[in-house]
Amino acid sequence: MTITEATDKTWDELISNKEKPVMTMFYMETCPHCERMKPVFADLDKKYGDKVSFVRINAMDFLDITKRYGIVAAPGFKFFKDGNLLNEDNDVLNAEQLEQIAKDLASGEL
Numbered sequence: 233m234t235i236t237e238a239t240d241k242t243w244d245e246l247i248s249n250k251e252k253p254v255m256t257m258f259y260m261e262t263c264p265h266c267e268r269m270k271p272v273f274a275d276l277d278k279k280y281g282d283k284v285s286f287v288r289i290n291a292m293d294f295l296d297i298t299k300r301y302g303i304v305a306a307p308g309f310k311f312f313k314d315g316n317l318l319n320e321d322n323d324v325l326n327a328e329q330l331e332q333i334a335k336d337l338a339s340g341e342l
Contacts, residue, residue, distance in 0.1 A: 235277050238289040243297050246287050248315035253284055253337040255330075258291040258298055258308035266307045272327045276334045283338035311337060318342055 238246050238256070247254050257273050259266035277286040291298040291306050301310055301317070309325055311318040311333060325333070336342035 234281070235274060235286045235288055238287050238294075238297075240294050240297060243289065243294070244315075246285070247312040249285050249312075250314055253318070253342070254287055254312040255284055255334060255337060256287045256289065256310045256312065258289055258301070258303045258306060258310070260292050260306045261290065263306045269307045269327075269330075272330060276330060279331075280334045280338045284334055309333075311342065313337075313342075 236242075236246060247256065255273075255276070257266075257269065259270070273286060273288070276284075289297060291303055291308065298308075301308075303310075309319075309330065333342060
């Protein structure tokens with residue numbers, strides 16, 4: 233599968249995917265935690281990409297979107313189904329938590 237890099241012009245369309253739920257990662261280029269999570273995000277895309285869309289967005293390049301979703305730390309994750317936000321948790325998640333969420337999204341449990 234493929235992780236899609238979002239911009240301000242593609243964001244709304246990407247999170248409104250009607251075919252699959254969407255896992256998004258807000259990241260910053262200079263963030264060491266983001267660098268550690270990028271391979272985790274890529275691995276989840278390989279495992280669950282047939283049932284979940286994976287989208288990344290540079291938090292510093294698109295501050296309006298970052299602020300709209302209350303992202304205050306990077307990496308930040310948000311999850312959508314049919315364009316609706318499924319979570320309000322802004323805490324940085326670890327690999328195990330992200331994997332469980334990906335499983336739940338893929339199975340329709342979230």
